[in-house]
Amino acid sequence: MKNFNLLSMITLLMIACGGNDEDAIEFDSFEVDKVAVLSNDDPSPRCQVHLHMNQATKACGHRGELINATVMKRLLDLEDSSMKLAAETFADKYTQSYITNMLPLYNQDRSDTLKRQWYEYHYIIDTSIQKGTKNSVVYLATIDYYEGGAHGINQLLTMNFDTKTGRLLTMKDIFASGYEQPLQEMLLQALMEKTGLNSLTDLHEKGYLYSMDIFPAENFILGDETITFVYNPYEIAPYALGSTELILPYSQLSKILNYSFEY
Numbered sequence: 001m002k003n004f005n006l007l008s009m010i011t012l013l014m015i016a017c018g019g020n021d022e023d024a025i026e027f028d029s030f031e032v033d034k035v036a037v038l039s040n041d042d043p044s045p046r047c048q049v050h051l052h053m054n055q056a057t058k059a060c061g062h063r064g065e066l067i068n069a070t071v072m073k074r075l076l077d078l079e080d081s082s083m084k085l086a087a088e089t090f091a092d093k094y095t096q097s098y099i100t101n102m103l104p105l106y107n108q109d110r111s112d113t114l115k116r117q118w119y120e121y122h123y124i125i126d127t128s129i130q131k132g133t134k135n136s137v138v139y140l141a142t143i144d145y146y147e148g149g150a151h152g153i154n155q156l157l158t159m160n161f162d163t164k165t166g167r168l169l170t171m172k173d174i175f176a177s178g179y180e181q182p183l184q185e186m187l188l189q190a191l192m193e194k195t196g197l198n199s200l201t202d203l204h205e206k207g208y209l210y211s212m213d214i215f216p217a218e219n220f221i222l223g224d225e226t227i228t229f230v231y232n233p234y235e236i237a238p239y240a241l242g243s244t245e246l247i248l249p250y251s252q253l254s255k256i257l258n259y260s261f262e263y
Contacts, residue, residue: 023135023163023164024060024163025056025060025063025064025067025137025161025163025166026056026057026059026060026064027054027055027056027057027129028054028055028057029052029053029054029055029127030052030053030055030083030084030087031050031051031052031053032049032050032051032053032084032087032088032090032091033048033049033050033051033091034048034049034088034091034092034094034095035047035048035049035095036095036096036098036099038098038099038102038103038106038119039103039106039110041110045102045106045116045119045120045121046120046121047094047095047098047099047102047121047122047123048121048122048123048124049090049091049094049095049122049123049124050122050123050124050125051087051090051091051124051125052125052126052127053071053075053083053084053087053125053127054127054128054129054139055068055071055083055084056068056166060166062166063163063164063165063166064166065166066161066165066166066167067139067161067166068083070159070161070168071083071127071139071141071159072086074141074157074159075125075127075141075143075157076089076090077090078090094123098121102119102121105119106119118148118149119148120146121145121146121147121148122144122145122146122152123143123144123145124142124143124144124145125141125142125143126141126142126144127139127140127141127142128140130221131224132160132161132221132222132223133222133223133224133262133263134262134263135162135163135164135262136160136161136162136163136169136222137160137161137163138158138159138160138161138221138222139158139159139160139161140156140157140158140221141156141157141158141159142154142155142156143155143156143157151239153233154232154233154243155232155233155243156219156230156232156243157219158219158220158221158230160220160221160222169222170218171216171218171220172258173258173261174222174227174257174258174261175253175256175257175258175261176256176257176258176259178256179216179256180216182255182256183216183253183256184213184214184215184216186248186252186253187214187215187216187229187246187248188200188214190246190247190248191203191208191209191214191236191244191246194244194246195208206241207237207238207240207241208236208237208241208244209236209237210237210238212236214236215236216229217229217230217231217235219231219232222263224263225249225250225251225263226247226248226249226250227247227248227250227253228245228246228247229245229246229247229248230243230244230245231243231244231245231246250263
């Protein structure tokens with residue numbers, strides 16, 4: 001726990017010192033842990049929820065409230081006056097749903113010890129903060145969960161916030177009208193360069209873009225000199241190929257950037 005507190009203090013200082021004091025966004029963090037045991041068996045399958053959440057402090061005023069409300073909705077699918085309360089509610093609902101839905105199925109498989117692993121659920125969210133562009137801060141959330149099946153799911157979700165307003169930045173804030181086609185072409189080229197493949201046919205053979213076209217992901221990270229587009233497993237490639245990050249420098253994007261976007 002002390003390590004998380006230290007990390008939070010460092011994060012707070014980094015973001016606060018990133019720009020003008022009046023535009024600084026300060027963050028602190030908290031943890032929520034919840035464990036639900038499925039039966040009286042020893043050992044029993046269980047569901048573990050661990051949430052490490054960063055939240056904008058009250059000192060940020062309305063901007064912080066907007067950021068926290070967006071994070072709660074995106075990561076927890078809840079709206080509440082307190083992110084801590086929303087996280088606790090999420091953990092309670094998730095574990096209760098686990099017991100309600102899984103216990104009848106587990107009772108049918110109880111005698112088969114080989115199937116016990118199927119009922120070992122977990123849901124983990126780990127969040128962090130990093131400096132974005134001149135007037136933005138990036139909220140990163142790694143989500144790792146297992147709900148039965150052959151494997152768990154690991155995702156990286158990103159949110160870029162305007163430090164002046166607390167508003168979530170979207171593609172339309174970054175790019176000018178008509179950006180879609182040229183940006184798709186740049187992303188396709190970046191994917192070929194990243195994979196060392198020379199054509200769309202080659203990408204298909206490796207499993208990329210097999211049943212979809214490349215698209216500008218709203219899941220992006222604004223940096224000082226680049227934008228990173230994050231594609232989680234299954235979005236443009238099968239699970240076995242993992243996640244894909246495509247990095248484009250602003251210099252390459254200059255002709256399609258919104259005139260009001262500063263970096």
